Amino acid sequence: MTLRLCAGRAIVAAATVLSALMAGCANAPYDKSITIAEQGSFFVGGRKVQAPGNYDPTKSAAGTDEGQAFWVDQMYVQYQIPVNARKYPLILVHGGSGTGRVWETTPDGREGYQTLMLRRGYPVYIVDFPRRGRAGYPSFNGPFGMLAGTPVVPNLTGQAGAQYAWSRWRLGPKYPEVFPVQQFPMKALDQFLQHLVPTVSDNAEVISGALVSLLDKIGPAILVTHSQSGLFGWLAGARSQNVKGIVAYEPGFVFPQGQVPGAIPLFKGNQPSGTAVTAAEFTKLARLPIQVVYGDNIPKQPIPDLVADGRRAQVVTSPMFVDALNKQGGRASVLHLPDAGLFGNSHFMFSDLNNVAVADQLSLFLHAQQLDVR
Amino acid sequence: MTLRLCAGRAIVAAATVLSALMAGCANAPYDKSITIAEQGSFFVGGRKVQAPGNYDPTKSAAGTDEGQAFWVDQMYVQYQIPVNARKYPLILVHGGSGTGRVWETTPDGREGYQTLMLRRGYPVYIVDFPRRGRAGYPSFNGPFGMLAGTPVVPNLTGQAGAQYAWSRWRLGPKYPEVFPVQQFPMKALDQFLQHLVPTVSDNAEVISGALVSLLDKIGPAILVTHSQSGLFGWLAGARSQNVKGIVAYEPGFVFPQGQVPGAIPLFKGNQPSGTAVTAAEFTKLARLPIQVVYGDNIPKQPIPDLVADGRRAQVVTSPMFVDALNKQGGRASVLHLPDAGLFGNSHFMFSDLNNVAVADQLSLFLHAQQLDVR
Numbered sequence: 001m002t003l004r005l006c007a008g009r010a011i012v013a014a015a016t017v018l019s020a021l022m023a024g025c026a027n028a029p030y031d032k033s034i035t036i037a038e039q040g041s042f043f044v045g046g047r048k049v050q051a052p053g054n055y056d057p058t059k060s061a062a063g064t065d066e067g068q069a070f071w072v073d074q075m076y077v078q079y080q081i082p083v084n085a086r087k088y089p090l091i092l093v094h095g096g097s098g099t100g101r102v103w104e105t106t107p108d109g110r111e112g113y114q115t116l117m118l119r120r121g122y123p124v125y126i127v128d129f130p131r132r133g134r135a136g137y138p139s140f141n142g143p144f145g146m147l148a149g150t151p152v153v154p155n156l157t158g159q160a161g162a163q164y165a166w167s168r169w170r171l172g173p174k175y176p177e178v179f180p181v182q183q184f185p186m187k188a189l190d191q192f193l194q195h196l197v198p199t200v201s202d203n204a205e206v207i208s209g210a211l212v213s214l215l216d217k218i219g220p221a222i223l224v225t226h227s228q229s230g231l232f233g234w235l236a237g238a239r240s241q242n243v244k245g246i247v248a249y250e251p252g253f254v255f256p257q258g259q260v261p262g263a264i265p266l267f268k269g270n271q272p273s274g275t276a277v278t279a280a281e282f283t284k285l286a287r288l289p290i291q292v293v294y295g296d297n298i299p300k301q302p303i304p305d306l307v308a309d310g311r312r313a314q315v316v317t318s319p320m321f322v323d324a325l326n327k328q329g330g331r332a333s334v335l336h337l338p339d340a341g342l343f344g345n346s347h348f349m350f351s352d353l354n355n356v357a358v359a360d361q362l363s364l365f366l367h368a369q370q371l372d373v374r
Numbered sequence: 375m376t377l378r379l380c381a382g383r384a385i386v387a388a389a390t391v392l393s394a395l396m397a398g399c400a401n402a403p404y405d406k407s408i409t410i411a412e413q414g415s416f417f418v419g420g421r422k423v424q425a426p427g428n429y430d431p432t433k434s435a436a437g438t439d440e441g442q443a444f445w446v447d448q449m450y451v452q453y454q455i456p457v458n459a460r461k462y463p464l465i466l467v468h469g470g471s472g473t474g475r476v477w478e479t480t481p482d483g484r485e486g487y488q489t490l491m492l493r494r495g496y497p498v499y500i501v502d503f504p505r506r507g508r509a510g511y512p513s514f515n516g517p518f519g520m521l522a523g524t525p526v527v528p529n530l531t532g533q534a535g536a537q538y539a540w541s542r543w544r545l546g547p548k549y550p551e552v553f554p555v556q557q558f559p560m561k562a563l564d565q566f567l568q569h570l571v572p573t574v575s576d577n578a579e580v581i582s583g584a585l586v587s588l589l590d591k592i593g594p595a596i597l598v599t600h601s602q603s604g605l606f607g608w609l610a611g612a613r614s615q616n617v618k619g620i621v622a623y624e625p626g627f628v629f630p631q632g633q634v635p636g637a638i639p640l641f642k643g644n645q646p647s648g649t650a651v652t653a654a655e656f657t658k659l660a661r662l663p664i665q666v667v668y669g670d671n672i673p674k675q676p677i678p679d680l681v682a683d684g685r686r687a688q689v690v691t692s693p694m695f696v697d698a699l700n701k702q703g704g705r706a707s708v709l710h711l712p713d714a715g716l717f718g719n720s721h722f723m724f725s726d727l728n729n730v731a732v733a734d735q736l737s738l739f740l741h742a743q744q745l746d747v748r
Contacts, residue, residue: 033457035409039489040479043568055537055549057681061640063542068535074568076475083407099508101450105414115413134473134507136571139531144518155529157513161442163429168437175429194417194448197510266435307431 034118039080044217045130045210046074051140051148065141065148072152073203075210076100076134079218080114081123087373088222088244089123091214095227095249097160097196099133100126102226106351107188107195113224113350116359121374125218129207129229131200138200145200158199165193167308169347170297174305179297181344183352192348202228204275208235215242222371224362225251227347231275237288238281245289245371247362250347252314253321256282261320264313267302271313273320286328289369292318293335293361295345295352311347331369335361408492413454418591419504419584420448425514425522439515439522446526447577449584450474450508453592454488455497461747462596462618463497465588469601469623471534471570473507474500476600480725481562481569487598487724490733495748499592503581503603505574512574519574531572539567541682543721544671548679553671555718557726566722576602578649582609589616596745598736599625601721605649611662612655619663619745621736624721626688627695630656635694638687641676645687647694660704663743666692667709667735669719669726685721705743709735 048069055067078100079089092103092113103113103126111119118124131137131153138152139145145153160168166175171184171192178186185192211232215221223246225233230251237243238254253274255261263270277285299312318334325332337345342357349358366372422443429441452474453463466477466487477487477500485493492498505511505527512526513519519527534542540549545558545566552560559566585606589595597620599607604625611617612628627648629635637644651659673686692708699706711719716731723732740746 033409033411034413035407037407039408040483040485041475042479042483043565046568051535055535057538057541058642058678059680061643061645061680061684063532063534063538063681065535068537070533070535071564071568071570078478101415101508104452105416109414109416111414128508134475134502134569134571136507136568139518139572140533140535141531143529144513144531155517157516157518158437159444159514160437161425161429161439161444161514163442164431164437167431190445191417194420194445194510195508196445197508198513268432269435271435305431306433306435307437310435 034115035083036118037081037083037085041076041078043074043076043135044213045206046071049138049147049152053148063141070140070147072136072138073130073206073210074135075130075207075214076128077125077214079123079125080118082118082121084121084374085123086121088220088371089125089218090117091125091127091211091221091223093127093129093211093223093225093229093233094132095225095229097158097199098226099128099195099197101133101195102348102351106185106355107192108185109188110355112355113359116356117362120359120363125214125221127211127214129232130210131202133197153201156201160196162189162193164307165196167305168311170295170308170311171346173297173308179344181296182346183296183344183354184346184348185351185353204231204235208232208239211236212240215240220244222247222366225249226350227251234285235277235281238277238285243288245366245369247291247293247365249293249349250295250311250314251292253317254282254285255321255324259324261317264316265302266306266309266313267304268306271310273317282324283328286325286330286332288331289371290325290330290332291335291365292322292332293349294318294337295347295349296338296343297346335365337361408489409457410492411455411457411459415450415452417448417450417509418587419580420445423512423521423526427522437515444514444521446510446512447504447580447584448509449504449581449588450502451499451588453497453499454492456492456495458495458748459497460495462594462745463499463592464491465499465501465585465595465597467501467503467585467597467599467603467607469599469603471532471573472600473502473569473571475507475569476722476725480559480729481565482559483562484729486729487733490730491736494733494737499588499595501585501588503606504584505576507571527575531574533572534570536563536567538681539570541679542685544669544682544685545720547671547682553718555670556720557670557718557728558720558722559725559727578605578609582606582613585610586614589614594618596621596740599623600724601625608659609651612651612659617662619740619743621665621667621739623667623723624669624685624688625666627691628656628659629695629698633698635691638690639676640680640683640687641678642680645684647691656698657702660699660702660706662705663745664699664704664706665709665739666696666706667723668692668711669721669723670712670717671720709739711735
């Protein structure tokens with residue numbers, strides 16, 4: 001992990017600071033090896049469920065629920081710690097339809113935040129949150145979600161197809177069109193779609209509770225959330241003493257009870273502006289350095305595609321969230337990547353073609369907030 | 375990845391050879407850092423399914439199947455390549471109820487094969503096979519397994535609870551008893567159970583097909599299979615030109631069509647001895663170096679616990695498989711770990727308390743077969 005400067009990537013500001021932050025840059029032509037002090041994986045959170053009856057393996061070699069105990073709602077955590085690591089790890093939390101895979105290699109085979117931020121000296125923790133991916137989901141021996149005839153979760157899943165993904169996540173304005181300026185790695189569309197997994201009754205208390213358990217285990221850390229997991233990050237930040245800062249890519253929001261702004265009008269209907277938390281929780285969140293980040297190509301006026309219009313409604317809400325935090329002495333801000341000279345970013349900006357420059361913005365924020373200390 | 379000798383671990387044979395093979399040993403008191411040349415993840419295999427109708431995002435912000443295309447049956451692959459790597463990567467394929475997680479950290483927090491074999495210089499590929507973990511499973515917007523009202527997979531899952539796991543995988547003879555000599559990390563039982571995920575209509579053609587696709591992509595490699603994935607390894611070995619050897623931990627078996635031995639009697643009922651492949655496929659498999667590995671505490675006589683008795687039936691079948699291969703000029707063998715001085719191993723020997731010694735047996739085999747060249 002020798003300190004090296006990366007030439008050839010234009011950053012609009014703070015080039016000198018950046019040079020010092022870039023300990024290893026993915027696209028530069030030099031030895032790309034990484035030295036890791038430790039790596040591994042484990043589970044946190046979850047609970048045991050017990051099926052009624054008596055387990056009897058003399059009746060049949062096939063498993064049944066009868067009399068058995070099963071774990072559900074645990075969270076899977078993988079981690080890597082570089083040598084000479086910075087003090088605060090990054091916890092990367094995927095969003096809707098995703099798993100921790102989204103932080104690994106980009107769809108088109110470049111390094112994602114897993115490796116980029118490791119190169120920059122951060123211990124990196126990546127989760128599959130409860131009911132997704134390697135965390136498993138609550139299903140047993142029989143119909144989906146049923147434990148010995150009793151439902152643990154409803155028989156209902158959700159999944160994003162190519163068409164929903166297209167406008168919701170700004171792969172383009174409308175399937176299969178593209179934007180004039182575009183950073184999504186379109187040639188690797190299928191690899192992107194292959195990473196999507198079904199959603200099973202997401203539960204914000206379960207997921208944020210597992211994040212708090214992770215923070216209990218590893219100590220002070222920085223949360224990096226994406227989209228759906230924005231909410232889980234705010235809840236964990238409000239409830240754990242170990243959150244040192246939060247960077248949220250295109251999240252939803254929380255507000256104090258009784259102060260949730262009215263729903264934001266969409267082209268048709270409207271979208272809730274956020275989720276209520278207690279006044280005490282919101283006050284605790286206001287003590288944290290927080291950055292909300294948006295990409296490009298988000299509509300500025302209501303558009304008939306309601307799937308895409310919801311993102312515009314989030315942008316409308318974002319200054320309300322930041323203002324509410326800052327009125328309590330917070331250090332919250334919104335970064336629109338085009339304002340930093342980064343144009344064409346999709347909802348998955350951390351794996352877009354210019355993701356090294358997007359990561360540079362993360363490094364700058366962490367440095368400004370003194371969260372990059374060793 | 376400096377070459378170092380590991381003291382304090384007794385190996386029954388070939389200590390001199392082993393010393394040269396142990397490039398980094400997990401339990402030795404020295405700098406444990408690892409230098410990685412490259413790491414990442416990707417998907418292989420799979421197919422697209424298309425729901426009927428027209429996608430219309432102006433009706434609702436919620437996703438539906440209507441008119442959308444989804445990927446199913448892809449395989450998730452994560453990999454790490456050490457500096458100065460050996461020539462042939464290891465592809466680690468999990469078994470029933472598991473995901474690639476099983477090869478990572480052991481339940482009690484020690485290094486698993488992912489890191490142990492990386493230390494020994496092997497590029498390591500770990501998969502979540504189709505319909506498991508990060509590979510996702512075929513479910514969409516609505517009831518499990520249904521695409522726009524048509525089933526893609528049946529509404530049926532399987533899952534191992536603590537009681538089934540106990541005797542099937544030899545955590546002990548019978549829940550919650552333990553064996554007199556035991557290597558399973560019993561203090562980390564919950565972490566072990568948390569790694570289990572539901573099974574969704576496993577399909578040997580889909581899974582082995584995805585392994586062949588992986589081999590097409592990465593070239594010559596060694597397959598390391600476990601239990602259920604034994605079959606998928608034999609099929610991939612019979613169908614890909616890129617399999618250089620197979621080590622199978624407690625697998626099921628294949629035989630040429632028309633030569634499948636009769637079912638093996640259990641305490642009650644019986645168990646099929648294997649799966650039929652074409653004569654040509656079996657002949658191709660016979661050209662490969664193959665080792666079948668068993669742990670300890672497997673019953674030698676039929677026992678009333680049919681879940682446990684099935685493993686004994688596999689041991690009975692194993693010499694038939696090896697003999698059938700070797701009659702065609704094969705280089706197949708069976709290793710019972712107790713015969714190598716390793717006692718008390720469970721079905722998950724590669725994460726048992728003595729997993730470094732179990733990995734030593736793998737290193738010895740690969741060396742003997744000249745599969746550890748650089």
